[in-house]
Amino acid sequence: xxxxxxxxxxxxxxxxxxxxxxxxxxxxxxxxxxxxxxxxxxxxxxxxxxxxxxxxxxxxxxxxxxxxxxxxxxxxxxxxxxxxxxxxxxxxxxxxxxxxxxxxxxxxxxxxxxxxxxxxxxxxxxxxxxxxxxxxxxxxxxxxxxxxxxxxxxxxxxxxxxxxxxxxxxxxxxxxxxxxxxxxxxxxxxxxxxxxxxxxxxxxxxxxxxxxxxxxxxxxxxxxxxxxxxxxxxxxxxxxxxxxxxxxxxxxxxxxxxxxxxxxxxxxxxxxxxxxxxxxxxxxxxxxxxxxxxxxxxxxxxxxxxxxxxxxxxxxxxxxxxxxxxxxxxxxxxxxxxxxxxxxxxxxxxxxxxxxxxxxxxxxxxxxxxxxxxxxxxxxxxxxxxxxxxxxxxxxxxxxxxxxxxxxxxxxxxxxxxxxxxxxxxxxx
Amino acid sequence: xxxxxxxxxxxxxxxxxxxxxxxxxxxxxxxxxxxxxxxxxxxxxxxxxxxxxxxxxxxxxxxxxxxxxxxxxxxxxxxxxxxxxxxxxxxxxxxxxxxxxxxxxxxxxxxxxxxxxxxxxxxxxxxxxxxxxxxxxxxxxxxxxxxxxxxxxxxxxxxxx
Numbered sequence: 001x002x003x004x005x006x007x008x009x010x011x012x013x014x015x016x017x018x019x020x021x022x023x024x025x026x027x028x029x030x031x032x033x034x035x036x037x038x039x040x041x042x043x044x045x046x047x048x049x050x051x052x053x054x055x056x057x058x059x060x061x062x063x064x065x066x067x068x069x070x071x072x073x074x075x076x077x078x079x080x081x082x083x084x085x086x087x088x089x090x091x092x093x094x095x096x097x098x099x100x101x102x103x104x105x106x107x108x109x110x111x112x113x114x115x116x117x118x119x120x121x122x123x124x125x126x127x128x129x130x131x132x133x134x135x136x137x138x139x140x141x142x143x144x145x146x147x148x149x150x151x152x153x154x155x156x157x158x159x160x161x162x163x164x165x166x167x168x169x170x171x172x173x174x175x176x177x178x179x180x181x182x183x184x185x186x187x188x189x190x191x192x193x194x195x196x197x198x199x200x201x202x203x204x205x206x207x208x209x210x211x212x213x214x215x216x217x218x219x220x221x222x223x224x225x226x227x228x229x230x231x232x233x234x235x236x237x238x239x240x241x242x243x244x245x246x247x248x249x250x251x252x253x254x255x256x257x258x259x260x261x262x263x264x265x266x267x268x269x270x271x272x273x274x275x276x277x278x279x280x281x282x283x284x285x286x287x288x289x290x291x292x293x294x295x296x297x298x299x300x301x302x303x304x305x306x307x308x309x310x311x312x313x314x315x316x317x318x319x320x321x322x323x324x325x326x327x328x329x330x331x332x333x334x335x336x337x338x339x340x341x342x343x344x345x346x347x348x349x350x351x352x353x354x355x356x357x358x359x360x361x362x363x364x365x366x367x368x369x370x371x372x373x374x375x376x377x378x379x380x381x382x383x384x385x386x387x388x389x390x391x392x393x394x395x396x397x398x399x400x401x402x403x404x405x406x407x408x409x410x411x412x413x414x415x416x417x418x419x420x421x422x423x424x425x426x427x428x429x
Numbered sequence: 430x431x432x433x434x435x436x437x438x439x440x441x442x443x444x445x446x447x448x449x450x451x452x453x454x455x456x457x458x459x460x461x462x463x464x465x466x467x468x469x470x471x472x473x474x475x476x477x478x479x480x481x482x483x484x485x486x487x488x489x490x491x492x493x494x495x496x497x498x499x500x501x502x503x504x505x506x507x508x509x510x511x512x513x514x515x516x517x518x519x520x521x522x523x524x525x526x527x528x529x530x531x532x533x534x535x536x537x538x539x540x541x542x543x544x545x546x547x548x549x550x551x552x553x554x555x556x557x558x559x560x561x562x563x564x565x566x567x568x569x570x571x572x573x574x575x576x577x578x579x580x581x582x583x584x585x586x587x588x589x590x
Contacts, residue, residue: 042443042555061443064471108475112524112532125528128535136536142475 022389022404029389032382034408047368052078052337052359056162059355059370065108065414068101068149069348071162072223073355073370078164080238081342081359082335089328090166091223092321096176097152097159098222098346099318103145103186105349106269106307106314109412110193111138114304117406118200134196137189141311144186147179148318166332176322183319190312191287197308198291203403205388206298209380210262211271214347220279220313221272223346228275229265237345240354246371257376264379267351268411269306270297281320284313300384300410307412337363348373350414374413381411434465434578435484435540439472439491439526446499446550446563450490453546456571462578474529481533486542486581488574491526492550492563499551500562502570507543544577546570 023031043062047055059074060067072094079086086094111134112124121127128135151171153159161168212233214225227243228234235243246255259265277285277295288295288309297306343356351373358367388407392400438454441447451469458467466483470476472491481487493503505512511534512527526545533539548570551560559567 046443061441064441064473108473108524112475112528123528124524125531125535128532132536135532139475139478143479146476146479 020385020404020408022385024389024393027393029386029393032386032389034378034382034385044368044370047357047365050365052082052164052335052357052363052365055357055365055368056164057160060159060162062370062372063414065105066101066348066350066353067159068097068153068162069346069353070355070370071159072098072346073344073348073353074357075162075164076223076344076346077342077355077357078359079335079342080344081340081357082164082338082363083340084165084333084335086166086333089326090170090332092325093152093167093170093328095219095222096148096318096321097162099314099321100145100148100152102314102349103311103318104142104149105145105412106311107138107142107145109349109409110197110304110307110311111135111142113412114307114409115197115200117402117409118197118202118304137192141186141189141193144179144182144315147182151175151179163332165335166328166330168331170328170331173325173327176325180319180322183315183322187283187312187315187319190308190315194287194291194293194305194308194312197305198293200304202299202301204299205301205384205391207300207384207387209266209270209298210259210264211274212259212265212267212352212376213271213275214345214352215275216279218279220276220281220317221347223344227345227352229259230274231262233259237354238343240343240345241356244354244371244376246375255375256379257371258379264383265376266300266380267373267376268303269310269349269351270300270303271351272347273297273306273309280309280313281316283316284309287312301406303410303412335363337361348414350374350412351376372414374411377411377413381408381413384410433484433486434462434581435480435487436465436467436574436578437470437477437480437487437489438468439470439489441471443555443557445552445554445556445558446548446560447492447553448557449492449548449550449559449563449567452559452564452567453490453548453571453574456568457574460571460575462575464582465578472525474524474526474532477526477529478533478536478538481538481540481543484540486544487540488544488546488577489526489530490546490548490570490574492553493547494550494553497549498562499549499560500566501549502566502573503545503547503549504573505545505547507545508539508541512545542581544574546574 021033055074056071059070062070116123116127154161210229210231212229214221215228216225244257246257249256274296339361341358345352345354354371356369357365384407438450440450454467454469507530512530548566550563
């Protein structure tokens, strides 16, 4: 029987900062608290009284890593309230913009934050000393994602070209065509990345998760689809709040999302992949098969492989869109504000991002609700940690701490969407 | 040939003192500095490495939290020495300023001159307010950076054939 205390003051390589507390008593995990100090409510309040046209630029500021996701959920929700549907090339451009963001976000996580875990390095700087060319490849791939976001969004970070109804300016065929060579290189590099990550050593860790993601009739999901799960959920996005709710957690100002009557659920790349493998492009499906990676995966440590496959898909999809692009007549469809409520879910790199807006007949926002993917994954992260620590309880303290950090990094939690600080405390009493 | 001077202000607009790097850059934009590119950044480390490759001299201005008095200014010649670990940059990215500089050093992608100006912040919660001492420091840093840019340009003029 051991009663020990481990304290770590800083959880490295997780976007943003929050807090984790694990208590181990008599070789059993007695408590796990994944704390978020500050809920994402500032922006909801900040949006009240603002004109609908301001919303995409404001919500883009919530997160430096996934501004496109925030913009996309915003514009889709407001368009739903106004009864507007964006189709054709403008819809394709939105998918292209999302490709850019997935590439940026996933590549950053794969190369700079997650790969060092599996190769035994403290961080990307130490990994770069032995693998400079691999790290340079990651930086080049991210640059290709930046190029898409920069061209379509108007800026690499916090895009300003997105508006309700479409874009302020649509790119010319020539401008998009100039990206093609860089993206073809990126697609080859993504294939190498899939092969690279499938060779990493992974702990044997699987749980009986309920995966939740969008599913579209024909596409791997970015902006549209029904919300489905591997345990029977199949609802329209507008029914979200009938099935999911946020429970207030005593030790955290943030709210944990749960499925009514079922509890924790899992969103993000693994959920998308498991529920939409058949919607990946043939190239991405074939890459997974060639690497010996199954069409379903329940090991969150292998999320790095799934991210690699999604990066490959994003490059492939971007090239498909560019190849078929024709300049639309107008950069945006006409908008006529009307009073109403609209909601939308889009697939941020880390999972479904839900927005709901109530607007008046002048298009002023009366209420806003935003549920980031990290809030939705918090409960499942806690459950993972409880099971993972129990099976690794005899590990030396520094190793256990490191593995806890890895278990959290599996989810690429973008805690900056919800808060700013993350500190890790593991106590063995 | 004139040097490319790059000034990067880092911060999150909606995180109170975290935005101070952006405020410094906005103050510098009113100075009409020649041959100088100014960038507002959210602190994405990979983006910073890319930006470094454009410059012969770069300055990075960011907020830090190191338990000193709010408004304390630190200046680090990052091309000569590692950024001290006790300077905890308030980035919302784990792969942020400190990591980007050290990774760029490993990959030999640092600009020939890289000056880091860090301002001790006090309040990093969501909001738009600046702590008065931190705001005062921002103006001082803007003056220091402006003088440094002018000195650099003067040196180049003097050394030009």
